[in-house]
Amino acid sequence: VLRPDLPPWGEHKPSVNHLFTSAAEAFGSRAMGVILTGMGDDGALGLKAIRDRGGFTIAQNKDTSMIYGMPKRAIDIGAALRTLPL
Numbered sequence: 001v002l003r004p005d006l007p008p009w010g011e012h013k014p015s016v017n018h019l020f021t022s023a024a025e026a027f028g029s030r031a032m033g034v035i036l037t038g039m040g041d042d043g044a045l046g047l048k049a050i051r052d053r054g055g056f057t058i059a060q061n062k063d064t065s066m067i068y069g070m071p072k073r074a075i076d077i078g079a080a081l082r083t084l085p086l
Contacts, residue, residue, distance in 0.1 A: 015042055015046075016035070016042045016043035016046055017042055017043060017044075017045050017046035018046065019043075019046060020033045020043060020045075020046025020047050020049060020050055021045070021046045021049045023046075023050060023055075024046070024049040024050040024052070024053045024055060025049075025053075027055070028053045028054060028055065029053060029054030029055055030055065031050045031053065031055035031056075032050070032055055032056045032057070032058075033046065033047045033050040033051075033055065033056075033057045033058070034057075034058045034059075034060075035047050035057075035058070035059050035060065035070050035071050035074050035079075035080070036060045036065070036070070036071065036086070037060055037064075037065035037066045037067050037068070037070065037071065037086075038067055038069060038070035038071075039067045039069045039070070040069050040070060040073075041069065041070060041073035042070060043070055043074065044070065044073040044074040044076075044077055044079055045077070045079075047059070047074045047079035047080065048074070048077055048078065048079035050079075051078070051079050051080075051081060056081060056082075057074075057079055057080050057081045057082070058080060058081065058082045058083070058084055059071040059074045059075050059079070059080035059082075059083050059084075060083075060084065060085070060086055061083050061084060061085050061086075063085060064085040064086040065086075071083075
């Protein structure tokens with residue numbers, strides 16, 4: 001659930017980290033998160049929250065990403081259970 005009342009996460013508002021963290025808290029192992037091409041690292045920590053609660057997580061691979069920042073960060077911190085092409 002996107003909540004406009006939440007403060008920015010880093011420089012991001014709305015923040016994918018807030019969205020994914022909320023999904024992890026609400027749905028636990030039933031949550032699924034997918035992070036696609038993008039600049040920066042928004043979403044990586046939230047994706048990790050989903051994975052830490054047993055949810056299924058995917059990051060887009062380098063070869064099909066226009067900008068590999070967001071998926072790379074998720075992969076680097078162990079947030080992605082699978083790395084797949086678009």
